[in-house]
Amino acid sequence: MKKTEILPNDLWNDKKLKNINKFIKDHSEKQSKERKIRNKLLSIEYRLEDYIERDDVEESEVLDILDFVKMYLKALQITKKELAEYFGMKDGNLHMYLTGKRKLNTDVVLKISSFSHTKPEYWYRVQVKNDLLKLKEEKTKEYEKYDYKKLIPL
């Protein structure tokens, strides 16, 4: 086959873009409310997965469980207070869990995971990841003395 290089300008022009945008805008508007919500929830779920998987998260990029829960609240158009009510909890109590001031327990994790249609482990992993990020910044060196090579004579 002849090798012909295809350039971006061969593919793209304003008229074409206008047609694509019109098709997608019309299609998007015709989606059911349920589908639209699902699109938003999938977007959050994928961001959550990427956050857990990334190993290069900087201090300025740290996201609390609250940050992700807020995304779900916005997508589903409810308040944190309403969510606390649905969970049978006080708003202040839920806030402590979501901000990491209180460690997540199975009950809270299962409620959040059921609410957001996500795997329970995701929420534990966000908590552990953030704990380790804070620890790294503060005092990783202090723990070097627990290296088995320093503890156990071999």
Place this chain on the structure above:
Amino acid sequence: MKVKIIENATKTAVKTKITEARIKTILPTITDAWRFNFRKNSKGKNSNTYILTANNSPNQIEGCLIIITENRFQDYMAFVEVAPHNRGENRKHDRVAGCLIAFACRQSYINGKEGYLAFDVLEENEDDEMKLMELYSRKYHAVRLGESKTMIIIPEGSEKLIDEYLKF
């Protein structure tokens, strides 16, 4: 992100990852027997370049993808290609293209475009274009925009592709 492709000879899963190309990544080009010049086209404005590499051979690119994210309603898959050794009957790996296209769909969700992904099918002759469009429609849930060469993957199709190729 971690994904799995299939080694064609043994039909076993190969652990791979899709990562954003870094400045120092040597991207493939037409002189490496690739069809697209990823090295040059990756420098475009608002374009993101991703590579798929196997964990056990991180320096060999198995597939490459460029997405343009500047449009309000959809991401545009400007270039997607599998490495020459992953083409044809004697290809080394399967599922490389599917993983990259599904990844592009996932980025569209992440970028707030509801999973809408547009792309063009361009071949040297019309028969090949028709065959390719049919393949994209059947295998990757893409719909043709009118009589044009543009195809669009809509949210339901995107979700199916992500489940099929990235949650394998």
